[in-house]
Amino acid sequence: MATFLAFAESRGGELRKVALEAVTAARKAADASGGGEVHALLIGAPGVGARAADLGRYGADLVVVVEPAALERYSPEVYAATAAERIKSGGYRAAFFPASAEGRDLAPRVAAKLGAGLASDVTSFEVSGEAIVATHPGYTGKIIVTLRLTGSPALVSLRPGAITPAESARSARVESGAPAMDPASARVVVTELTTGGAAKVDLGEAPVIVSGGRGLRAAENFKLVEDLAAAIGNAAVGATRAVTDDGWRPATDQIGQTGRLVSPDLYIAVGISGAIQHLAGMRTARTIVAINKDKDAPIFKVADYGIVGDLFEIVPKLTEEIKRVRAAR
Amino acid sequence: MKIAVCIKRVPDMEMRFSIAADKRSLDQGGLKFEMGDFDGYALEVALQLVEKQGPGEVVVLTLGPDSAQEILRKGLAMGAARAIQLKADQVPFDGLAVARALAAELKDGGYDLILFGRMATDTASGTVGPMTAELLGLPCVTSISHLEIADRKGTARRDLEGAAETVTFPLPAVLTIDEGIARPRLASLKGIMAAKKKPLETKPAQLGEARLQIESLALPPDRPPGRIIGEGADAVPELVRLLHDEAKVL
Numbered sequence: 277m278a279t280f281l282a283f284a285e286s287r288g289g290e291l292r293k294v295a296l297e298a299v300t301a302a303r304k305a306a307d308a309s310g311g312g313e314v315h316a317l318l319i320g321a322p323g324v325g326a327r328a329a330d331l332g333r334y335g336a337d338l339v340v341v342v343e344p345a346a347l348e349r350y351s352p353e354v355y356a357a358t359a360a361e362r363i364k365s366g367g368y369r370a371a372f373f374p375a376s377a378e379g380r381d382l383a384p385r386v387a388a389k390l391g392a393g394l395a396s397d398v399t400s401f402e403v404s405g406e407a408i409v410a411t412h413p414g415y416t417g418k419i420i421v422t423l424r425l426t427g428s429p430a431l432v433s434l435r436p437g438a439i440t441p442a443e444s445a446r447s448a449r450v451e452s453g454a455p456a457m458d459p460a461s462a463r464v465v466v467t468e469l470t471t472g473g474a475a476k477v478d479l480g481e482a483p484v485i486v487s488g489g490r491g492l493r494a495a496e497n498f499k500l501v502e503d504l505a506a507a508i509g510n511a512a513v514g515a516t517r518a519v520t521d522d523g524w525r526p527a528t529d530q531i532g533q534t535g536r537l538v539s540p541d542l543y544i545a546v547g548i549s550g551a552i553q554h555l556a557g558m559r560t561a562r563t564i565v566a567i568n569k570d571k572d573a574p575i576f577k578v579a580d581y582g583i584v585g586d587l588f589e590i591v592p593k594l595t596e597e598i599k600r601v602r603a604a605r
Numbered sequence: 606m607k608i609a610v611c612i613k614r615v616p617d618m619e620m621r622f623s624i625a626a627d628k629r630s631l632d633q634g635g636l637k638f639e640m641g642d643f644d645g646y647a648l649e650v651a652l653q654l655v656e657k658q659g660p661g662e663v664v665v666l667t668l669g670p671d672s673a674q675e676i677l678r679k680g681l682a683m684g685a686a687r688a689i690q691l692k693a694d695q696v697p698f699d700g701l702a703v704a705r706a707l708a709a710e711l712k713d714g715g716y717d718l719i720l721f722g723r724m725a726t727d728t729a730s731g732t733v734g735p736m737t738a739e740l741l742g743l744p745c746v747t748s749i750s751h752l753e754i755a756d757r758k759g760t761a762r763r764d765l766e767g768a769a770e771t772v773t774f775p776l777p778a779v780l781t782i783d784e785g786i787a788r789p790r791l792a793s794l795k796g797i798m799a800a801k802k803k804p805l806e807t808k809p810a811q812l813g814e815a816r817l818q819i820e821s822l823a824l825p826p827d828r829p830p831g832r833i834i835g836e837g838a839d840a841v842p843e844l845v846r847l848l849h850d851e852a853k854v855l
Contacts, residue, residue, distance in 0.1 A: 388739035393816025585837035
């Protein structure tokens with residue numbers, strides 16, 4: 277029976293949500309091909325192994341923990357060598373990675389080491405006999421490419437947010453593994469990791485994103501967007517390219533063709549006209565709300581719900597209304 | 606310093622796309638093509654490195670049909686010294702097949718740096734750069750937003766989700782370049798004239814076996830027709846009700 281691997285991404289000793297997505301995907305693949313085992317590969321800072329049980333909750337039967345003392349931060353060479361060796365020795369039918377910043381760096385290296393096919397940034401997939409058929413938004417999201425991935429092992433990287441983590445409780449066995457190369461011999465070294473502050477919800481993981489465009493007129497008016505995000509809770513703040521180019525928000529907040537590609541449950545576009553470049557990054561959101569003064573703005577074509585009018589009146593009202601409804605419930 | 610920049614000819618993404626009758630390719634009629642967005646940044650980084658830390662040479666390399674020569678000429682017009690086309694009727698979707706062909710060409714080139722854009726805007730996969738690095742056994746840093754090179758060592762910044770990494774690496778190395786690092790220059794008239802006389806070499810591409818094939822292309826499903834629920838702040842209570850009761854996202 278075919279066995280599948282999920283790469284469980286962690287940062288600072290904690291699992292990232294994409295780790296649960298990868299395990300969920302591997303579980304789905306295993307169940308679709310006869311109910312084989314799912315193994316999770318958890319490489320990370322010492323202590324990360326304590327999170328192994330969480331992976332079992334989402335469907336892993338075995339968690340291989342690699343947490344050498346010298347591996348405080350991501351090391352592309354050590355991770356790639358370790359993942360490739362595990363995939364080879366484990367005889368996996370397929371391995372799932374997140375198409376996060378780390379996964380996009382890692383998965384191609386592993387594929388090249390194994391001579392394996394890699395379908396990247398996949399939003400859905402099916403196991404189809406000897407092949408995996410996967411969809412991937414290409415051409416800035418304007419074309420859905422359906423790909424046929426053959427050979428074994430096959431590698432798939434999953435767009436963050438595209439797979440909803442689903443519990444499939446197992447009490448995972450835990451196995452301790454060793455890195456396939458000495459971390460001290462790595463040529464590429466991550467010397468520093470600076471995080472954007474503990475309170476900030478990451479765009480890739482946030483179920484709700486409130487995003488602002490030029491319609492906000494000035495950097496300080498992003499306070500309206502931040503207040504709305506705070507009222508919703510568990511929401512991240514994004515921006516259009518025009519806004520990050522102008523320096524109103526950091527470049528890392530940019531959502532669009534050349535920035536982050538996101539698929540939150542709810543995307544609220546505030547003062548955003550909806551240029552192709554921006555739509556490419558958010559059109560796969562489950563529900564889209566647009567608030568814009570121009571009723572002909574392209575954003576209204578993709579928005580499930582739109583309000584036409586002055587965002588400086590509408591957004592504070594929306595913030596108040598959400599607070600009121602929350603308080604009443 | 607000798608730098609290779611791998612670039613790709615891609616359709617202008619502002620165009621309206623339609624699917625060809627074979628369902629596996631784009632209808633080419635009316636399409637305009639250009640150098641990939643991120644490739645332009647990579648080329649600019651290479652040109653600036655040689656200008657500031659010369660002497661050196663920037664070589665632009667692409668894989669594709671003869672029509673791809675137009676972006677090589679553009680690269681030459683921007684300031685690359687010479688160009689190489691690895692000729693193939695089509696560019697495979699499989700990144701590893703492309704990487705094998707590039708690696709075969711690059712391996713004995715004596716390059717100090719091999720640069721790529723972070724991803725091609727058409728396939729949007731970002732795999733060819735790191736795959737080529739693995740095949741060549743070279744250090745690789747992807748998606749770089751800031752870069753310094755000194756004494757045959759590099760320091761790069763990578764922007765992650767809500768975080769940034771500082772990464773060090775030795776030369777030679779393979780790097781993939783993110784947007785914003787250095788705005789690509791426009792080719793001058795003089796550069797365009799000079800480009801016509803610069804060497805452009807064509808060789809057959811040694812494509813590897815492809816394990817990833819396009820099964821079909823489709824236009825994304827239209828989102829269910831949206832609706833404008835009202836004007837101004839008065840529409841807010843209805844919006845909150847819909848988000849709560851209908852979309853169930855609040």
